[in-house]
Amino acid sequence: MERLRLATIWLGGCSGCHMSFLDLDEWLFELAQHIDLVYSPLADVKEYPEHVDVALVEGAVANEDNLHLIRQVRERTRLLVAFGDCAVTGNVTALRNPLGAPEALLHTIYVERAEIAGRMPHAPGIVPRLLDKVYPVHKIVPVDVYLPGCPPPAPRIRALLEQIIAGGDIRLTGRDMIKFG
Amino acid sequence: MDLSELLAIAEHENAMRRPICIRCCTALGCQSAGALSVKQRLEEAVAEVDRTDIEVLGVGCMGLCGHGPLVRVDPVGILYEHVRAADAPSIIAALDGGEATAPQGDLQHPFFTLQKRIVLENSGIIDPERIESYIAAGGYQALYHVLHEMTPAEVIDVVTRSGLRGRGGAGYPTGLKWATVAKSHGDRKYVVCNADEGDPGAFMDRSIIESDPHKVLEGMAIAAYAVGADQGYVYVRAEYPLAIQRLQRAIAQARRFGLLGAQIFDAGFTFRIDIRVGAGAFVCGEETALMASIEGRRGTPRPRPPYPAESGLWGRPTLVNNVETFANIPPIIRNGAEWFASIGAETSKGTKVFALTGKIRHTGLIEVPMGVTLRQIVEDMGGGVPEGRVKAVQTGGPSGGCIPAALLDTPVDYESLQRVGSIMGSGGMVVMDDSTNMVDVARFYMEFCKDESCGKCIPCRAGTAQMLHMLDLIRSGQATAADLARLEQLCMMVKETSLCGLGQSAPNPVLSTMKYFREEYEALVRG
Amino acid sequence: MAARTFTINDQLISAREGETILQAAREHGIFIPTLCYLDGVSAVGACRLCLVEIEGSRMLRPACVTPVVEEMVVRTDTERLREYRRMIIELLFAERNHICAVCVANGHCELQDLAIAVGMDHVRFDYAFPRCDVDISHPLFGIDHNRCVLCTRCVRVCDEVEGVHTWDVAGRGADARVITDMRQPWGEARTCTSCGKCVLACPTGAIFRRGATVGEMERDRNKIAYIVAAREQRW
Ligand SMILES: Cc1cc2nc3c(=O)[nH]c(=O)nc-3n(C[C@H](O)[C@H](O)[C@H](O)COP(=O)(O)O)c2cc1C
Ligand code: SF4
Ligand code: SF4
Ligand code: SF4
Ligand code: SF4
Ligand code: FES
Ligand code: FES
Numbered sequence: 013m014e015r016l017r018l019a020t021i022w023l024g025g026c027s028g029c030h031m032s033f034l035d036l037d038e039w040l041f042e043l044a045q046h047i048d049l050v051y052s053p054l055a056d057v058k059e060y061p062e063h064v065d066v067a068l069v070e071g072a073v074a075n076e077d078n079l080h081l082i083r084q085v086r087e088r089t090r091l092l093v094a095f096g097d098c099a100v101t102g103n104v105t106a107l108r109n110p111l112g113a114p115e116a117l118l119h120t121i122y123v124e125r126a127e128i129a130g131r132m133p134h135a136p137g138i139v140p141r142l143l144d145k146v147y148p149v150h151k152i153v154p155v156d157v158y159l160p161g162c163p164p165p166a167p168r169i170r171a172l173l174e175q176i177i178a179g180g181d182i183r184l185t186g187r188d189m190i191k192f193g
Numbered sequence: 194m195d196l197s198e199l200l201a202i203a204e205h206e207n208a209m210r211r212p213i214c215i216r217c218c219t220a221l222g223c224q225s226a227g228a229l230s231v232k233q234r235l236e237e238a239v240a241e242v243d244r245t246d247i248e249v250l251g252v253g254c255m256g257l258c259g260h261g262p263l264v265r266v267d268p269v270g271i272l273y274e275h276v277r278a279a280d281a282p283s284i285i286a287a288l289d290g291g292e293a294t295a296p297q298g299d300l301q302h303p304f305f306t307l308q309k310r311i312v313l314e315n316s317g318i319i320d321p322e323r324i325e326s327y328i329a330a331g332g333y334q335a336l337y338h339v340l341h342e343m344t345p346a347e348v349i350d351v352v353t354r355s356g357l358r359g360r361g362g363a364g365y366p367t368g369l370k371w372a373t374v375a376k377s378h379g380d381r382k383y384v385v386c387n388a389d390e391g392d393p394g395a396f397m398d399r400s401i402i403e404s405d406p407h408k409v410l411e412g413m414a415i416a417a418y419a420v421g422a423d424q425g426y427v428y429v430r431a432e433y434p435l436a437i438q439r440l441q442r443a444i445a446q447a448r449r450f451g452l453l454g455a456q457i458f459d460a461g462f463t464f465r466i467d468i469r470v471g472a473g474a475f476v477c478g479e480e481t482a483l484m485a486s487i488e489g490r491r492g493t494p495r496p497r498p499p500y501p502a503e504s505g506l507w508g509r510p511t512l513v514n515n516v517e518t519f520a521n522i523p524p525i526i527r528n529g530a531e532w533f534a535s536i537g538a539e540t541s542k543g544t545k546v547f548a549l550t551g552k553i554r555h556t557g558l559i560e561v562p563m564g565v566t567l568r569q570i571v572e573d574m575g576g577g578v579p580e581g582r583v584k585a586v587q588t589g590g591p592s593g594g595c596i597p598a599a600l601l602d603t604p605v606d607y608e609s610l611q612r613v614g615s616i617m618g619s620g621g622m623v624v625m626d627d628s629t630n631m632v633d634v635a636r637f638y639m640e641f642c643k644d645e646s647c648g649k650c651i652p653c654r655a656g657t658a659q660m661l662h663m664l665d666l667i668r669s670g671q672a673t674a675a676d677l678a679r680l681e682q683l684c685m686m687v688k689e690t691s692l693c694g695l696g697q698s699a700p701n702p703v704l705s706t707m708k709y710f711r712e713e714y715e716a717l718v719r720g
Numbered sequence: 721m722a723a724r725t726f727t728i729n730d731q732l733i734s735a736r737e738g739e740t741i742l743q744a745a746r747e748h749g750i751f752i753p754t755l756c757y758l759d760g761v762s763a764v765g766a767c768r769l770c771l772v773e774i775e776g777s778r779m780l781r782p783a784c785v786t787p788v789v790e791e792m793v794v795r796t797d798t799e800r801l802r803e804y805r806r807m808i809i810e811l812l813f814a815e816r817n818h819i820c821a822v823c824v825a826n827g828h829c830e831l832q833d834l835a836i837a838v839g840m841d842h843v844r845f846d847y848a849f850p851r852c853d854v855d856i857s858h859p860l861f862g863i864d865h866n867r868c869v870l871c872t873r874c875v876r877v878c879d880e881v882e883g884v885h886t887w888d889v890a891g892r893g894a895d896a897r898v899i900t901d902m903r904q905p906w907g908e909a910r911t912c913t914s915c916g917k918c919v920l921a922c923p924t925g926a927i928f929r930r931g932a933t934v935g936e937m938e939r940d941r942n943k944i945a946y947i948v949a950a951r952e953q954r955w
Contacts, residue, residue, distance in 0.1 A: 109849035158841040162821030193820025496765035648896030655811035690768045
């Protein structure tokens with residue numbers, strides 16, 4: 013069988029989903045027999061490659077970098093998995109949404125509430141601009157599979173990857189697979 | 194009070210009539226255009242020329258509200274439109290061949306001649322503030338007749354055979370409802386008149402009450418006798434101060450004349466009516482929410498069954514009918530079931546009052562026999578749209594749908610309107626011309642429903658908010674074809690799962706515009 | 721008491737006269753999702769999750785308030801019902817801010833359970849992200865409107881069982897909120913006896929015991945029915 017080209021992406025999230033992925037422990041060795049990890053925060057690849065089979069996308073779309081990357085990911089990937097609650101719902105990353113526009117929020121945090129000499133973060137080209145709101149991934153690009161959980165527990169990730177490796181329709185149901193939180 | 198006294202009042206009132214009668218509309222539409230000062234100036238002008246053969250009468254709505262203030266001179270039959278107080282002396286002078294400075298209306302226009310006035314028979318004719326004026330027009334004779342010459346079962350039989358259906362929107366057979374209440378057991382029963390009238394643009398019920406309040410009271414009393422109730426409530430919204438004031442006055446007068454209260458017409462029948470003023474929530478027009486509101490609770494609907502006819506106010510059998518439904522009762526008793534059943538269409542008998550508004554020459558209130566076509570109403574009576582062409586007609590308000598111009602030959606009856614994806618509703622009719630965007634129309638009604646949803650059930654509360662949001666996405670060009678499909682699916686869900694009629698019908702304006710004007714939606718979506 | 725026989729999903733069921741479809745179904749182990757229903761307080765038929773199809777009826781009927789009728793043919797699990805239920809749950813998640821990961825009820829929440837039951841792996845509607853208050857003025861309890869689904873179980877249990885009617889609903893539509901007394905902070909609501917019944921009744925993380933942290937709000941909802949039964953039968 014041909015090896016799957018797997019990517020993992022870290023958008024607006026806490027990296028907890030990636031940690032949970034690492035919790036797969038020794039099963040990772042088994043996984044390694046079926047996949048090539050072609051892009052990941054865990055691997056040092058700068059450019060998102062072409063012809064990716066599966067992408068696990070952690071995090072919500074919160075800033076312009078996220079936006080750019082997720083569009084690229086969608087273009088170059090066959091099966092896009094919204095990986096974890098932030099990607100699926102916005103979750104903790106989207107906690108800022110009810111509070112209004114990002115500028116006002118940044119001002120509150122970095123200027124008004126600053127203990128010493130607060131100033132607005134400003135580093136063009138280094139710190140990406142925040143979007144007006146935080147979006148779940150499927151609001152920006154079509155998503156093929158949703159894997160909820162904050163983070164998705166390792167067995168849940170494994171169950172999904174096993175389904176993907178086995179090929180055929182992917183069906184996630186029941187508390188073990190789709191419970192949020 | 195007995196019949197001879199009643200007839201004596203009528204006779205006396207008629208004897209007081211002067212040869213020339215100048216009727217000045219003092220219903221809300223004309224009042225807000227300055228009718229009260231017109232009336233005052235007319236009275237002064239009559240006094241100035243010292244003419245005792247002329248009387249000036251404040252009357253109810255004449256229908257052509259968009260051209261008010263209206264003044265009508267009888268018996269010559271001249272209608273003046275847009276009358277200003279300054280026109281008054283010239284109107285009096287015109288009786289002797291002078292030239293009136295106010296523009297004349299055309300009483301032979303189809304707007305008037307195609308009408309059939311049953312509910313509005315006294316509107317614009319009698320003085321709604323004087324019970325004598327109603328009695329002189331034959332008022333309260335039907336009640337006398339019922340109390341002395343008919344059993345409750347006979348009354349219900351007449352109403353049933355008349356074919357009258359509820360005018361509050363759903364068109365439930367009135368006789369059947371009365372029979373159910375009559376059959377239901379309870380230590381007390383109630384009659385409720387639903388005058389909440391919350392549809393945007395609708396003012397039929399307000400106008401009926403402002404123009405002929407006693408007719409509604411008489412209809413309620415007849416109903417109370419038929420079903421065995423001794424207490425009635427009229428539920429009116431607080432936004433109708435003039436209607437409330439005229440009702441209060443009418444109830445007080447009727448009580449003083451012994452036509453409400455204990456021992457009406459000495460027939461062993463007691464019936465009292467109180468007014469309950471609602472805070473103007475659309476949902477409080479829904480009968481179970483209305484009853485909760487009367488009981489002093491938060492006005493939210495509850496699941497039916499049980500229907501109010503079995504378990505209504507304070508758990509007792511309660512008859513809830515619309516203002517116009519009650520107003521049909523005295524004429525039906527007076528003229529008989531067969532007379533009423535001979536008017537109108539096969540399954541929809543009698544007439545219907547419509548508030549004709551929108552992009553049309555003659556706006557106002559009309560009463561037409563069921564079965565006339567929308568085209569007759571819009572083109573003949575309404576005079577068509579001023580510029581461009583008719584695009585659609587909206588009936589039934591936020592619960593109804595948009596009927597495209599191609600279907601203007603649809604007859605106005607309950608079933609036909611439903612077949613084309615709208616409803617009769619309570620009588621709002623909005624004409625739209627080809628400058629109207631139908632997605633905007635759908636959005637307008639959806640916003641109304643979202644604001645008026647009581648919030649009790651999830652499909653309506655969250656569904657209307659979501660549908661409104663999706664319509665906005667569509668309008669701003671951010672939606673895809675998939676979103677359009679999802680909106681349609683959501684519409685079906687809200688329609689089939691909502692608790693009360695508000696949610697169940699909230700998707701109708703979207704569904705009907707999607708059905709007939711889909712290209713306008715598609716032009717706005719991408720991909 | 722007269723017995724009624726009817727079918728649910730082709731299964732022959734017998735029920736007592738006056739029983740609702742929901743009661744009969746539960747007695748026979750047939751699952752019908754519910755949210756606003758709570759044993760021990762009156763049923764209001766508001767959440768619409770328990771809607772079922774009844775042969776010969778055009779309308780869907782709420783099982784929690786529809787009495788069983790002899791020879792009725794009921795379906796609880798058709799394609800249409802499954803789709804509608806999922807949409808209703810999605811609407812709830814989109815309406816307020818449900819962030820299970822940081823919610824006191826995580827893992828013990830009826831809404832979360834329902835989402836799993838209807839197979840909701842994501843919400844297809846846009847989230848509204850409304851700004852909602854949290855009231856922790858009461859010394860023992862708190863209410864987080866971000867998590868409230870307006871089921872009115874708190875309202876009914878406080879009124880019908882505790883008998884003090886501290887809770888009610890104010891506002892319309894999306895602006896509707898449960899309130900304490902005349903919209904005072906809960907801590908200033910003089911009628912509240914701090915009995916904790918609303919805390920037991922709440923299906924979500926909206927009403928919580930103060931000090932409870934993520935996932936700690938477990939509650940025994942059967943207690944309400946137990947209290948009511950105990951009172952009615954004067955044990
Ligand atoms: C949201 C909603 C609003 C309603 N508003 C009114 C109203 O303003 N006036 C009215 O007569 N009926 C209204 N109805 C219909 C009433 O529930 C009820 O059917 C009617 O008053 C019965 O009278 P009828 O049989 O004479 O039509 C409304 C129904 C719904 C669902
Ligand atoms: S359909 Fe709307 S108005 Fe009617 S009960 Fe439900 S939320 Fe309230
Ligand atoms: S109330 Fe339930 S569904 Fe909502 S956030 Fe808390 S656990 Fe999740
Ligand atoms: S603690 Fe008891 S009295 Fe207080 S609001 Fe809750 S149910 Fe009502
Ligand atoms: S606070 Fe809890 S019990 Fe009360 S309405 Fe909200 S979700 Fe229901
Ligand atoms: S209000 Fe005067 S004609 Fe209608
Ligand atoms: S449980 Fe029946 S409607 Fe909520």
